[in-house]
Amino acid sequence: MRRIGRTLLLLALLLAPALALAQSNVRVRGTITAIDAGVMTVKSRDGQDLTLKLADDLGVVAAKAMTLADLKPGDYVGVTAVRGADGAPVAREVHTIARTVPEGHGPWDLEPGSTMTNATIDAPVAASGNRELTLKYKGGSQTIRIPDGIPIVTQVPADRSYLKPGEYVFVSARKEPDGSLTALRVQVSKDGVKPPQ
Secondary structure (H helix, E strand, C coil), rough: CCHHHHHHHHHHHHHHHHHHCCCEEEEEEEEEEEECCCEEEEEEEECCEEEEEEEEEEEEEEECCCCHHHHHHHEEEEEEEEECCCCCCEEEEEEECCCCCEEEEEECCCCCEEEEEEEEEEEEEEECCEEEEEEEEEEEEEEECCCCCEEEEEECCCHHHHHHCEEEEEEEEEECCCCEEEEEEEECCCCEEEECC
16 A cells, blocks of 8 residues: 555656646737737737737736837847858847846747847947847857847837737747636737837
8 A cells, every 4th residue: 555655656746747847838929809808819920819818917018119229238138030141140139128037048939940049238249331239148148140120129018908909919828737828928019019029
């Protein structure tokens, strides 16, 4: 009997991480098609109709356009990039972020081969006619080329009233064990400026 008890305990300990992983965070990008009674429906960028429950403590921010000149050394930003023909990273977008977002560099899902660098601007650089940002984070740095015309945005405080059909959203959501989605944080378009990441 003790052996069965130990086996069950061991099984429970082995399953605990798997159950914890069942609640994983996902990113949703798309356009709001409906919002009602704490539930938001989004047509995702790949054409899926997704229903997301809005968390009680949902955070909402709106996108606001800025320019590269608005960014200064010491600002904390996220930059999505892909490798250019010469192998150097080329930005697809730049956005300011809160310092609560962990710094670092790694793969991102905006498009195949993209990366995200969350870091502090060390220096804006103009080299050979190319605009670049040098970003520093714990354990490394990246110098990323910034082409003309890419989205550069900041976030301004917003609330649920900004969530309307037709607005574009970037949502950090939790996937529940039953497969449903709970929106934890929403970045929403405003005045035609979309969350770019």
